[in-house]
Amino acid sequence: MRAYILKRLLMMLVTLLLVTLLTFTLMHVVPGGPFTRDKQLPPSVLEALEKKYHLDDPLPKQFLDYLSGLLRFDLGPSFKYTGKTVNDFIESGFPYSGKLGLLTLVFVLLASIPMGILAALKNGRWQDMLLMGLATLGVTIPSFVIATGLLYVAAFRLGWVPTFGVEKWQGYILPVLALGGYSISFLARLMRSSLLEVMGQDYIRTARAKGLTETRVIVRHALRNALIPVVTVLGPTVAGLLTGSFVIEKIFAIPGMGAHFVNSVTQRDYTTIMGMTVFYAAFLISMVFLVDLFYCLIDPRIQYK
Amino acid sequence: MQHVLDIRSLHVTFHTGGGDIPAVRGVNLHVAKGECLGVVGESGSGKSVTFLSVLRLLGPTGKIETGQVDFLGRDLTRMKPAQLRQVRGGRIAMVFQDPMSSLNPLLPVGDQVGEMLWAHDKRLSKADRDARVLELLRMVRIPEAEKRLRGYPHEFSGGMRQRVMIAMALACKPDLLIADEPTTALDVSIQHQILKLLRALQAEMGTGIVFITHDLGVIAQLCSRVIVMYGGLVMEEAPIAELFASPLHPYTQGLLASIPSIRQDKARRLCPIPGSPPDMSRPPAGCPFAPRCPHVRVICTERQAPCLVFSGGARRCACWLHSPDAPADDNPFYGLAQGGERP
Numbered sequence: 323m324r325a326y327i328l329k330r331l332l333m334m335l336v337t338l339l340l341v342t343l344l345t346f347t348l349m350h351v352v353p354g355g356p357f358t359r360d361k362q363l364p365p366s367v368l369e370a371l372e373k374k375y376h377l378d379d380p381l382p383k384q385f386l387d388y389l390s391g392l393l394r395f396d397l398g399p400s401f402k403y404t405g406k407t408v409n410d411f412i413e414s415g416f417p418y419s420g421k422l423g424l425l426t427l428v429f430v431l432l433a434s435i436p437m438g439i440l441a442a443l444k445n446g447r448w449q450d451m452l453l454m455g456l457a458t459l460g461v462t463i464p465s466f467v468i469a470t471g472l473l474y475v476a477a478f479r480l481g482w483v484p485t486f487g488v489e490k491w492q493g494y495i496l497p498v499l500a501l502g503g504y505s506i507s508f509l510a511r512l513m514r515s516s517l518l519e520v521m522g523q524d525y526i527r528t529a530r531a532k533g534l535t536e537t538r539v540i541v542r543h544a545l546r547n548a549l550i551p552v553v554t555v556l557g558p559t560v561a562g563l564l565t566g567s568f569v570i571e572k573i574f575a576i577p578g579m580g581a582h583f584v585n586s587v588t589q590r591d592y593t594t595i596m597g598m599t600v601f602y603a604a605f606l607i608s609m610v611f612l613v614d615l616f617y618c619l620i621d622p623r624i625q626y627k
Numbered sequence: 628m629q630h631v632l633d634i635r636s637l638h639v640t641f642h643t644g645g646g647d648i649p650a651v652r653g654v655n656l657h658v659a660k661g662e663c664l665g666v667v668g669e670s671g672s673g674k675s676v677t678f679l680s681v682l683r684l685l686g687p688t689g690k691i692e693t694g695q696v697d698f699l700g701r702d703l704t705r706m707k708p709a710q711l712r713q714v715r716g717g718r719i720a721m722v723f724q725d726p727m728s729s730l731n732p733l734l735p736v737g738d739q740v741g742e743m744l745w746a747h748d749k750r751l752s753k754a755d756r757d758a759r760v761l762e763l764l765r766m767v768r769i770p771e772a773e774k775r776l777r778g779y780p781h782e783f784s785g786g787m788r789q790r791v792m793i794a795m796a797l798a799c800k801p802d803l804l805i806a807d808e809p810t811t812a813l814d815v816s817i818q819h820q821i822l823k824l825l826r827a828l829q830a831e832m833g834t835g836i837v838f839i840t841h842d843l844g845v846i847a848q849l850c851s852r853v854i855v856m857y858g859g860l861v862m863e864e865a866p867i868a869e870l871f872a873s874p875l876h877p878y879t880q881g882l883l884a885s886i887p888s889i890r891q892d893k894a895r896r897l898c899p900i901p902g903s904p905p906d907m908s909r910p911p912a913g914c915p916f917a918p919r920c921p922h923v924r925v926i927c928t929e930r931q932a933p934c935l936v937f938s939g940g941a942r943r944c945a946c947w948l949h950s951p952d953a954p955a956d957d958n959p960f961y962g963l964a965q966g967g968e969r970p
Contacts, residue, residue, distance in 0.1 A: 445687075522686070523728060524723060524725060524728040524729040525728065525729055525730055525731040525732070527684055527686075527723070527729070528721075528723065528729045528730065528731075528792075528795075529731070530684055530715065531682060531684055531715055531716060531720070531721045532715065532716040532742060532743050532746050532795070533711075533712040533713060533714070533715035533716035533717055533746050533747060534712070534742070534746050535712065542734075542742075543731050543734075546733050547731070547732070547733060620733070621732075621733060622732075622733060622735075622779040622781075623732060623779065623781050
């Protein structure tokens with residue numbers, strides 16, 4: 323087990339290195355740079371700027387310099403916001419994105435799994451139809467449409483919650499609903515189909531043949547088996563929720579990380595693009611790793627060597 | 628002798644998206660106390676469905692349309708769920724075909740056997756239950772039982788898993804054990820061990836056994852009486868020795884002729900039954916075996932033969948060949964006639 327964890331950690335570093343290299347390459351392939359303007363800068367100014375940020379160095383050297391900064395957890399200065407570093411962006415943005423993500427995650431889990439279970443147990447009946455109809459809407463309607471709809475009804479018309487900002491706890495309600503809509507629908511559908519499949523397995527028939535109550539058959543024999551596919555997709559879902567959504571954060575004016583992610587790309591803010599991508603990648607890889615470890619706990623057939 | 632189980636004119640239909648499938652079409656049979664009844668038939672003959680409906684384990688699409696299943700005088704088809712649960716596992720236990728998929732992969736086998744005890748006696752303490760589980764695993768000859776108690780199904784071989792299933796089934800000392808092809812998924816040598824074990828346990832505990840299989844050879848080793856099923860109907864019933872000595876139904880004759888023998892003359896070839904079983908989504912009007920039968924007559928394709936009793940009630944057979952009511956002018960070579968015209 324220890325050897326396995328060490329191996330995985332090493333693999334994670336390799337993955338991260340590849341992600342960094344790929345992002346770096348793609349970023350420099352795209353025409354334009356952080357100092358490209360509508361109005362051309364005088365060549366001397368441009369040269370001075372490039373010299374200041376070491377953009378005149380050969381690319382391999384720039385990459386190695388970036389890596390050495392990464393080792394010291396120094397993501398470099400932002401090219402666009404003078405005086406700010408990429409670390410500042412993450413430090414100021416992640417608490418908001420993380421808190422919103424965590425709340426959404428809890429809400430998603432509490433809603434989607436019971437929804438999926440109920441739909442599976444009422445397979446083909448109106449409860450199933452209703453829940454799966456909602457889930458289909460949730461998967462297909464984009465989050466910004468849900469967000470604007472919610473804003474219009476709950477905040478503007480009814481005035482139950484503030485329209486933007488998260489100074490008050492009520493401010494989190496709509497963002498959580500809008501951000502979680504897709505994940506809830508997706509996980510509820512997965513939970514339903516997984517449970518339905520498990521309920522048709524031979525060992526469920528065995529459990530019934532033992533004379534167990536239907537509740538016990540479901541709780542003890544079906545649910546844990548049905549959760550395995552759900553846990554699989556949980557890793558990427560957690561990472562996605564916690565690192566923030568540009569759209570939701572923009573609509574509800576939440577000062578999270580999402581905005582930096584998108585703006586940095588359009589502005590060719592090299593260090594911010596790199597920093598955000600590497601941060602997200604590291605987060606995602608860690609979550610997938612945690613999920614794999616969690617597997618051991620629920621499925622004895624999986625053993626890591 | 629007293630009957631443990633009495634199945635009377637049982638009809639079971641599966642209502643599927645592709646139409647209704649009448650899998651069991653009027654089955655009558657009984658199981659006497661402590662006897663071992665063999666039920667033989669091809670896939671789709673309705674043998675498993677008949678006995679799954681005894682404990683009402685047919686799944687969401689299967690439905691018992693009419694008929695009675697009397698267990699010690701109580702009709703299981705009309706029993707309330709709470710009472711039925713006491714019968715399931717407690718009085719009638721089942722062992723299924725595939726021991727890998729029939730055990731929950733996420734629970735230690737000891738827990739799964741113990742759960743059977745827990746389900747039927749909540750007063751049993753945890754320690755007593757554990758002791759009894761150990762005793763049961765030893766009874767089915769699982770080596771190093773105390774170590775394997777906490778093992779998971781995937782750590783067991785096929786034969787060992789089936790032993791676990793048997794231990795679980797016998798945990799509450801049931802009156803009847805329904806074994807649905809328990810050796811089909813196993814190697815021949817393991818098959819033999821499991822049969823030996825079942826025979827020994829039956830002698831020890833006096834449990835009635837229904838042994839469902841498509842293998843007449845296996846039945847010969849274990850059972851005293853045989854039911855032959857085809858197309859959702861009972862074709863023939865006979866004591867084991869008589870069935871092998873003088874099979875009455877052409878289907879039984881065909882089954883026996885298709886068993887390979889180790890002493891068999893090399894020149895004599897195996898005689899498989901030609902054709903395939905009927906499509907049960909469109910059950911035939913007459914005898915389901917008629918299209919494959921070498922003795923087929925016109926009446927066979929029109930009406931199912933009544934089940935006639937022979938040997939003072941010990942045997943029965945549903946075939947026009949043995950029926951005095953069969954029309955005398957019927958052409959016995961109907962099936963061989965090219966045009967198939969009635970003379």
